[in-house]
Amino acid sequence: MGSSGKLHNSLMEILVVVGMDQHTGLVPDNLPVQSSERLPGSLPLFTTAFEPQVLAACAHEVANFPNSSSIFDSMASFTTSTWSSSIPPPGKGVKTRRSQSLRRLTPTGKHSVALPVGSDVISALPPLCLPGNAYVYKDRPKDHVHYLVLTDISGAHSYATVYTFYRKFLASQVRGKSEYTIRAVPLNDAGEEGTKICFVPLCCCLVSRAPYFFTMRDCLTCLVQQLHKDVRTMEMVVAEFSSNLALVPYPPPGQLAISFQLNKFLVTVPPPADPDRRVLDMPLHYPFLSFSLDAILTLVACILTEQRIVFLASDYALLTIVMESLLTYVQPFVWHNVYVPVLSNSMVDLVEAPGVFMMGCHVSHREKIIKVPGIVVADIQSGEVLMADCHMDNSELPCFPRAAADFFKEKCGTMKFQYDFSCLHAPTPTSVEEARRHRDAWQQELSRDIQTAFLQTMVRLFRDVKEYVSTVNHRRYLNKDKFLAAQEDGDQPFFREVCQSHMFKKFLQDRMDQKRDYYSIMEETIQWQGEEKDQIPENKLIRRRKISANSPGQKNRRSGVVNFGLEVNGPTCTFQLPTFTQAHRKTDKTTPAHFYESCIQKLTNYLENCEPSLRAPYLYLRGMLYAAEDSSLTALEDFHNLCSVDVKLFPAEHVQGIINSLSEVERSQLEQKGLYKGGPMERKTMLGKLRRMSTEIDRGQGLIIALDFDQLPQRDVDLHEFSKHIRLLDIAVDSEVIERLFQSLTLEDTNYLDPDTFSIFYDCWKETELDNGRVACQLPEDCLTREEGVLKVSRLMRCDLGTGRLILTHKRLLFRTGDRTEEVVRIRDIENLEKFQHNTVLTSADALKIYSKVDGRTPFSAILKEERNQWFMLVLELWCGRNIAEGTKDSQVVHQAAQNVLLINAVVLSGDYEECAHFEGVEKAAENLCYFTKRRKEGKDNLPExxxxxxxxxxxxxxxxxxxxxxxxxxxxxxxxxxxxxxxxxxxxxxxxxxxxxxxxxxxxxxxxxxxxxxxxxxxxxxxxxxxxxxxxxxxxxxxxxxxxxxxxxxxxxxxxxxxxxxxxxxxxxxxxxxxxxxxxxxxxxxxxxxxxxxxxxxxxxxxxxxxxxxxxxxxxxxxxxxxxxxxxxxxxxxxxxxxxxxxxxxxxxxxxxxxxxxxxxxxxxxxxxxxxxxxxxxxxxxxxxxxxxxxxxxxxxxxxxxxxxxxxxxxxxxxxxxxxxxxxxxxxxxxxxxxxxxxxxxxxxxxxxxxxxxxxxxxxxxxxxxxxxxxxxxxx
The missing domain is CATH 2.130.10.10 (YVTN repeat-like/Quinoprotein amine dehydrogenase)
Known part of the structure; x- marks a missing residue:
């Protein structure tokens, strides 16, 4: 059996190592160093912020080390072709870069596997892993852990735990430069003259699709311990660790947990309690340790009304945990707006952006933050919640409804938020394991009580909303005026703002669709109190209708609740994975294949004699493992059987992907299985459509194209050879376009192009193509037209519409924030483009202003910083192409201009590398490709009327x-x-x-x-x-x-x-x-x-x-x-x-x-x-x-x-x-x-x-x- 596929429900999405080492040296950061962040000491070495680099990015069968020269000859247990490391060409040394780039994270081997996370996400990690800037220290600081939530262009979240520790190096300053070279030394080596001993930070960032913050912390703790003890290189340890962890699945919702042995340490992965709720892997009581009950309710009100909220803390670890806890409190409402729990020092200016967001930053920025008007500031350190720039007047903060607030406070009155208080009556545990079990049990019970209290409060707030929904011409409407009139006068401002929020619309849609979830179960089971509502006649009528609809045997209880769907008593069973060190070398199978087979055999044995409640998660896990093992038909059979046990666990999207990837023979075999015809598999996937179609093109195929390395030139090429390669790689086909590209890359100084420039240009082109394709697939189906594709995606930026990303397509400029996409302007409607400097209280940044011909449209401003000039050039070329296309009635010009945009972008990105021929003339190279910009300036396409x-x-x-x-x-x-x-x-x-x-x-x-x-x-x-x-x-x-x-x-x-x-x-x-x-x-x-x-x-x-x-x-x-x-x-x-x-x-x-x-x-x-x-x-x-x-x-x-x-x-x-x-x-x-x-x-x-x-x-x-x-x-x- 060959190399197995990626496990769909893998605990680890990717492991990224960030920091500085002997390969990168110490390069001062371009950003200004804040005086408040300077450390005591007279040497610049210990007071200078350095630029952190991505040292490793490892995923399933992929291990990339952009700066390392290590070679994995000794890694006999791995498939050699799946590991790639970039080795600098001899004599060139360390490459200098103008901006952080991940060109070398693009796999180049013949059997390379693409990283599961986009290069834009990886390149954004260094400042987030070291948000307070990267310093080196005289004395070894303590290890530190903090947590991140990463958001991609589609609004989907990934969750990360960052473990920072410090390694000892000898540093010596490069003569005539502010850079330092460093080399590792033994612990007892004091170094020679001219060198200084320093401790350099190294961050291990583990990313998962599920919020397993504390589980990932356990895993990273094991990794760091191994890094300290293992005599092998860091690259070897990290690669082996990630390859093992990529094999670990996380469990489906239910009562089955998964455990595995990691360096003799038992790690347990808990399951989500309910399919509609994410897993709870962290305690929910931390906000109660920092804020009063009134302050917590104020923050919940701010979230429900979608305010602009900034959290402050002296410890970055608190930011994400507190914010994630608050977002858990407001479920079933889901935050779809901008969400950046940790802002680095260089990103603090994002708080000035308009629009709705939740962000977090260090408390040292408090004085600046409170000067920004319209922001709710939540200081975790002091427990304050205040409105910024309001002269200590917090009357503008939304007020939580009084009756619901009183109920919540009553529920919280019996909770004990301090572990020591709760266990004073308990005897002393006799072992570390017993003490851990006691604490875990206390945390689970407290988290369950907190969730229950908040869910009951949410039900009391919105229990009547369905009563004001009416159906007209088969369409449903909410009578908002009547709903607001039914609330208390003091509560109406709160409900009015909530009704205008995006979260409420999604919540209301679920209620209208009669969604059966934990909220609806709670709504049905809770017993309403007659005195809770006002004497408003309409409310009494509503209450009578509700009571009359209840079952006759239902009793009235003052505070009793039946917690259907809310039991968080923890898993009742744990599935122990096989160890990673079995003697797989005795077989001809790869490590993943052998591991998956061992898991499948174990699950098969359990399924023969298991409790009915565990059959569904066992089938789910075995189906996922079969799919990862490329046994697609067997996996589909398990998923089909899963439907008859617990249809809520059915992974419809993943099953659809499996069906789309089937070969013709496999599809024919699938058709012959009578159990699929008309069954749940067909209803929940596109199988019925597949039966009606003889062939179907997989939308995902073609997105990643394998390329043999020998297709790239290995020597200098002239225009003829260059054209052949460019056409072969499907970059361009038109001779004139290819000639202009050749002139740009060579700056017209020579008739030959060196292979390094070609390779880097191709890597940048391919990265952009993959990122654009990923973004296009993640956008809503009706967002792009058939003739429209993604050409360019900006980094996270702020503009008039808020914080998010700009997306340039063939026809429009879009703005993406959270899960919402807004149209900024159609390219044909642009009247003018203008560069300008955006000055604020905090900073001054390069910005772009776009004027629209549409009446009533105000100019759109985007603060793009170092990307400004590039975006100006790209939008201008596309705009000129669009104008020429309309003037000459030639729609093909738009596609040609779009191709120019892609080429310009790749030329600019590759120009960041010193080894590229156009490194010193990037702007000239890019301008040479702006063909339609030149034509419009020359007026060649101005046709007579x-x-x-x-x-x-x-x-x-x-x-x-x-x-x-x-x-x-x-x-x-x-x-x-x-x-x-x-x-x-x-x-x-x-x-x-x-x-x-x-x-x-x-x-x-x-x-x-x-x-x-x-x-x-x-x-x-x-x-x-x-x-x-x-x-x-x-x-x-x-x-x-x-x-x-x-x-x-x-x-x-x-x-x-x-x-x-x-x-x-x-x-x-x-x-x-x-x-x-x-x-x-x-x-x-x-x-x-x-x-x-x-x-x-x-x-x-x-x-x-x-x-x-x-x-x-x-x-x-x-x-x-x-x-x-x-x-x-x-x-x-x-x-x-x-x-x-x-x-x-x-x-x-x-x-x-x-x-x-x-x-x-x-x-x-x-x-x-x-x-x-x-x-x-x-x-x-x-x-x-x-x-x-x-x-x-x-x-x-x-x-x-x-x-x-x-x-x-x-x-x-x-x-x-x-x-x-x-x-x-x-x-x-x-x-x-x-x-x-x-x-x-x-x-x-x-x-x-x-x-x-x-x-x-x-x-x-x-x-x-x-x-x-x-x-x-x-x-x-």
Whole structure:
């Protein structure tokens, strides 16, 4: 068995080590050092804040050490290919960086596994692990633990415990610099002259998807003890520890705990008590030790009314625990706003942001915090709760309703929040284990009492809300006015603010949906007191209705509660995991595979003889282990059986992911299992949809693309090699874009790019792609449109809308905070961008202001700090691209601008590395890629109003190809509506210089993925009936294409030279007068297709007649002394043939009946490029080497009109509605009146010569251009 997959319910998501070591040295932080944070001492070494680095990031089968040169040759128990460490190239030493980056955390091995946490989250950890700045010390400080809550872009939380300890180093200052080099020393080594002994912090940060703060603390304690004792390197110990811990699952809700042995220490992972509530792994009484009951109720009121709250503490460990406890108190209300329990010194300015948030910081910032208006300050140190900047007047604080407050205080009156007080009567424990059990039991009981008291209080606050819900036209509404009127006068301000909160809306939705959870159970079981409510008549009516609905046997109790769903008596059973040190080396299986098999065998044995209450968690765990072992079908069977035991534990999302990842064979086997049909598995997943679909594309596939390292260049590359790699890596395909990228990375100083620059650029590109893809998947389904993707996500920042992240998409600028996404501005609505400096009481920062054209919209300001200039450049490029797209009616420009944004971003990020060629010229490199910004500045795409009024749309048939190709020919087919399928709709056929024939749906302008490929240019197209399109190519072949299938299974090979034109007769059996070109009438015949003859011409003067029905050659005509036959027109029995020298009227035997030539003013012959036969009997011809047109009368061949236009030549002509449209070689279209011969309009069409034109009935004209432009324009007639 190969390497097993990641365990879905793994206790450990990732282990990150942060600090400084001998590889990073001591580099002073860029941030100013606060004087209050300076430590006593005269040496700068001990008073300078240094920049912490990410030293390790380890997850399931992934161990990355960005700065270490350790190699894991001795780690024989692990799969070697899954471990990657970055080793600096010889001679380059330690890399310097402008900003914290995690390029080397991107796996580069052939079998690498991506880290489960985004690089933005990891890069944000160093200041959070050392929030008070990173100092070194003369004497070893005590170890310290604090806790974090990390929020990703989707609003989902991860929970972290940080253990900080200190290692002894010898430090010596780098000559002429403020940096220090350090090296580890034995404990008794005093160091040599010029060095100082110092103790350097190292933080082990363990991250989990569940809030197991104290369990993770136990695990980290074991890790640090091992680091102190183990003779191996830190990297070896951390890698082995994380690989073991990644195998540990956390239990499902219920009564089953999980325990495991870690360095001879037994760690127990408790389960959540209820599926709707998260696990409780910490005591809930800490707020009661800091705040009074009134202060706690005030804080609860502030949370329920969504105030801006900042907590202060002298110990960072208190911040998260106190805030998490308060959020547990208010359940079932869930905080969805900005939540940052620990702010580092560098992040304190976030408290100035508008919007709702909960944040925490060190008490040393109190004097600054209380100056920020509108903030509720909760000082854990002093127990104060006050409104900042209110001159000691706290009347603005929300007031908790009086009756509910009295009830809560009564419930808390009997609780003992001090352990010593509660156990004075108990005998002394006889062992450490017994003492721990006693304390754990006390904490669990106290936490249960606190939860119960708060839940009862919440029920009393909102028990009547459902009574004010009414249904109108199948929609439910809350009568807020009546609900507020039913409350006491003093309580109405509180309830009014609550009703406006986001939390209340979600809570109300659950109540309207009749959600069955712990709250509803408590609501049903609690006994209401008659005296608790006012004498408001409506309240009495409500109470009578409630009482009448109760069961007859229910009794009235003053303070009794039945705690259904709230029992927190702890687990009744513990599942002991196998040890991590079993003799797996005796087998050919990996450590995870052997461990999972041992767990599965143990669970299988338990399931044979277990209590009914434990069957569900056992099935859940075994199903998860089977899934991690890649036994997907067996896992699904366990999850199916789980539904019949306890459907609340069914992991629907994970099961859906398993089903999506099944192979075709596995899906077929799943279909054959009758137990799934119509069962709970189908109802709770998309299995029913899968049965109806033969194939389904997994949305997650393709997000992470494995890349062999040998695809990256190992030596200097020129532009040609660079282009090959860039296309291979799917970064860009357009030659011009790739050339601009090459110039940016080399700064145009050399013709070669070094492999280091390429590798770093690719890493940055890939990291951004993964992060953007992850963000896009995490956004709500209806947030992004089909044509919209995430281009850039900012770091955590503050703006007018609060604290969160900016998201740039193809169409909009979004702001994401918590689980809410707001639209800031549509790119098309931007009026202007402005850089400015945002000055506040606390700081001055770089900011960006965006002005909107929408009336009433105030400018949007975002404080982006060091990201400001980059965001300005990216938004400006996209905005200019959007403006050009709308001005030129070319939607493809938006996608090109979006690609430029991604490239600019990757170039800027890679420019942070000193080893990159563009390190010293990042701004110049980025500006070189701002293609549309330059074009808009130069005004190249400012089309005349006369053109924009007629232009409908542009399409790019060369989209996705490396080079633009000439649009050689266009053909519009109206389709056959009687067919009733999509290929019978109107279609635009495009013959390309690359030899391809592409087909667009003319109603959506979506290109069919299937196309015809000829061996050379396809220069002419002809519709033959409603079933065929003929395509003539320069490879001398005529391809007969089936309109329905878009395939060319038939080819005509009789031409010996390049096929130049095609025409057909009869056209619906139309009868023409060959002399006057006047239509004589129309003959409608049955089986007319059998009478159709197709004429094909080649450059050498060969004309072949074909039967459209049989595809047989019916005849052939050779024109004498003709070497450039470019086009033919059939009139009656004769052909008008256009050569470069003259127009020839020939009969079916090839005899020339008449010749027409063009001359300039001096009677010199002109080259004829194109001609047409107008509906009024005139022959129009245009010169290809100057702007001259000649019109002849087809009756007597006299020259009727000679027209001269300022143009370097014409290329194509088409007629419609009495107008002659003539395409020029300069890219413009000249429109002439057929009757007066006057030029009526000149349209600015393309950036290259117009090479093809066609008409769609008398409504539209399509034009195609040369390869410099390569686009198709659709015009309104």
């Amino acid at each position: 006369e053109t924009t009024q007629v232009l409908i749309q542009r399409v790019n048939p060369s989209s996705g190809e490396s080079v633009r190709n000439t649009v050689e020919a266009l053909l519009y087919t109206s389709g056959d509506n009687s067919k009733g399928d999509n290929r019978s709709s109107p279609q635009l056929w495009c013959a390309m210089g690359s030899g391809q024939v592409k087909v667009y749906d003319a109603s959506t302008w979506i290109c069919d993925q299937q196309f015809i490929q000829a061996n050379n240019r396809v220069c002419c197209l002809l519709a033959v009936g409603t079933e065929q399109v003929w395509a003539g190519s320069f490879d001398t072949t005529i391809y007969v294409i089936d309109i329905q299938t878009h395939t060319a299974n038939k080819q005509l090979l009789d031409h010996v030279d390049m096929v130049s034109d095609l025409t057909i007769s009869p056209d619906l059996s139309t009868v023409w007068n060959a002399a006057t070109l006047q239509k004589q009438g129309q003959i409608w015949l049955k089986n007319v297709h059998r009478l159709v003859t197709v004429y094909s011409a080649s450059l050498n003067g060969q004309i072949i007649l074909w039967s459209a029905a049989t595809l047989q050659k019916q005849g052939q005509v050779w024109l004498k002394n003709v070497h450039r036959l470019v086009s033919i027109k059939l009139v009656g029995e004769n052909l008008w043939c256009c050569t470069k020298k003259a127009l020839l009227l020939v009969n079916r035997e090839g005899e020339t009946l008449h010749t027409l030539e063009m001359h300039d003013e001096g009677s010199s012959p002109l080259q004829i490029e194109c001609f047409l036969l107008s509906q009024d009997g005139m022959i129009w011809a245009a010169s290809g080497n100057n702007g001259r047109l000649t019109v002849w009368d087809s009756y007597d061949y006299s020259v009727v009109k000679t027209i001269s236009v300022s143009c370097r030549g014409f290329s194509k002509m088409v007629q419609t509605q009495g107008k002659i449209w003539v395409g020029g070689k300069c890219g413009n279209i000249h429109i002439f009146n057929q009757g007066t011969y006057a030029e009526e309009k000149e349209l600015v069409a393309h950036e290259d010569a117009i090479r093809s034109m066609c008409a769609a009935f008398d409504r539209y004209i399509m034009t195609g251009s040369g390869s410099k432009d390569g686009k198709i324009a659709i015009w309104r007639v």
